[in-house]
Every structure is written in structure tokens, then in C-alpha cells.
Amino acid sequence: MAASSNTFLLTINCGSSSLKFSLYHAGSLQQELSGSVDAIGTASGKLVISKQEKPLPGQSGGFKNLDAAVKAVIRWIKHSQYNNNLLAIGHRLVQGGPNHRAPQLITDDLLKTLHQYVYLAPNHLPDEIKNIKAFQKAFAQLPQVACFDTAFHADMPDEAKYYPLPNKYREQGLLHYGFHGLSYEYIIQKLAADGINVNKQNIIIAHLGNGASMAAVKNGISVETTMGLSPIGGLVMGTRSGDLDPGVVLFLLKQGRLTAMQLDTLLSKQSGLKAIAGKSDMQELLNMAANDAKAGAAITTFCYQARKFIGSLAAAMGGLDLLVFTGGIGEHSAVVREMICRNLDFLGIRINEKLNNQHKENIGSSTSNVKVMVLKTNEEAIIAQHTQTIILK
Known part of the structure; x- marks a missing residue:
């Protein structure tokens, strides 16, 4: 299948309460436009579209669920000038099991x-899966590609990849997968493009958002990451618990008499910052912190855990050369970055307060032995890149 300058790749990035999409020129992979439906399930949800940072007509009025958001995006594309010039669609998928890591063409067998x-x-x-099927029905003639968030971590060493449990569970797919891989892949590509030799560096990337994780990348390979079997593990997050003693889970099952579904809901949607302070949004918590002790406690817990994981990931690599902050919180919250780095002098991490407050790309102080950076991630760019590679094979 040949790419031309007037054909486009559509990327779809489905989140728990948002749907992001972008159009990229086939061949050059230059972004044409981007859009999102945020706050799905609330009255404030709206479809926002921009082209070269200029807003295009969207849609307000709220979207009651993801299905409504998907239908709105499909409807917009169908009525746009791009409808007849789409070459392929790429989807971000959180998980493909132990045997599906690399990007691949979506087939009936893969969906099964x-x-x-x-x-x-x-x-x-x-x-x-429902999202993919909706786009398959709307654009039946187009090839569609799955890009798995676990791919970046596929080569973790065995000591990091496998849990100390009987082998029969490993055969059922129970292993340390890791997530946010498309984001980590983009950051590594960006660093390499900026002249940093990622193949000779110990790098920690902190993807901090409502969902948060970190990855230790040694010589270009992910050797450890905080999320494990699922995106619930690792750091405390907006509504997710992060790592827990297995005894806590047993306590909740026995003493709390929770079903497996109730436990999943508790750990995924009712824990984390929300459980501590009643709010899951970091910026909202920062605005409340001066007059709300619970908000302050939530922020302190988040930064404490982030600092703890940076120390453990640095130990896993035997040292640290570069720390990168990315994701919504990592990119935009100078306060959180400062609180995380405040007690990391022992690792050689020191930040320049002025540069940090100005959200500069390099925020390390002149005395820091570790380079500290703030970079914007772009999962959609990686989805487009992989989609083009697959369809042009």
C-alpha cells in the first residue's frame, strides 16, 4: 500500500475518561490536526479539535459514555474533508497478552x-475492543493496526519480568508487563533526536498523570518499570491504589467481604489520591492544599512514592544519568517536580528552582550530577509511526 502526501493516518487513543485522535500525513508523518473528547460521562464533556494549534468547530454538551464519544469522532471524520483520504487507522491498546507485544494488523484472530x-x-x-469494532464498521475498507502499550517493556530481564509464583500462572499470562510504553518510546526517540546517546545512559522516565508510572531504561532497554501485571500497580495515582502488600488484598476480601469485581472497582476507581483527599485531580489538590490538610497529605504521598521509586529504579540500573518528567503532572506541575527532587541529593539530583518554575526543558542545577529534563510526550506520533510501518510492509 503506497503512501502519498494527500493521504492520512488516523490515530485513536482511548482512555478511561477521554478519547484522543490525530491525523498524520502518510509518508512525512507530519501532524495535520488533533482532537479529543475529555470529561466523558460528565456534563462538561466536549469534542475539541485543533489544526496547527488553531481551534476548529467541535461539539459541546457532554458525552454520557465512551460510545457516545466514539460516535461523535466518527461522525466528525465522516463529514470532514479527510474522509476519502484515510490510508489506515492505528489504535493504542493497553494489553495484548504475553504473545502480542509488537504492533500488528488487526484481524479477527487478534480480536479473539x-x-x-x-x-x-x-x-x-x-x-x-468495542472502540476498534466501531471504527471497523465505520471504515470497513481501511486496514487497522494495534499498538500495544506493553511492547516497550518486552525485553525486561527475567528477574524483573516474572513473579515468584508457580509456573502454571505464568503460562496463563501472569507476568510483569509494564505500561505507558508508547509514551516511553516517544521520549527515548526524542532524546536520541536531540543528540543524547540513549544506548549509553541510565535513564528514568517519570510519566506522571492521573495514571502514573516510571521506567528504568538502561542502554536503550527497559529493565524495570513500576506498573506490573496491570495499570493499577506501582505509584499511587488519581484513583488507583498503586502497590499494596498482598495481605491488604486478602484483608479486603476476607474482612471487607468484597467480591472480585468490588475489589477491582475499589482499587481502580476509589483509591489513590481520591481516597486520601476526596479529589483525584492533582491541580485541584494543589489549589486546595493551603487550606486542606487532606489535599496536602495526598500531594505529599504522591511525591514520597515517586521519590522512593526513583531511588529503587536507579538502584536497579546501578546508577542514574538522566531523569525525565513527562505526562500531564510531570510536564505542568513545577511544585510536584520540586517536591519529588527535594531529597534526592544523595543520587546527585538537584534542580534549578527558577528553570523549574519556568517549565524549561532542562531544569537541573549547575551542580546536579544527573541531567533533569521536562519533555512533552506524544503517544499518537508513535501510533502513527507504527501504523505506517505495518501497512507499508
């Missing part, structure tokens, strides 16, 4: 396999 592994990502895969 994804259904079999819904139990590995029950809060993500069902919506993502």
Missing part, C-alpha cells in the same frame, strides 16, 4: 485473542 485476555485488563480492553 484480545477477548481471551480481558481478565488481564478488565478496565481497559473491553472498551478498546
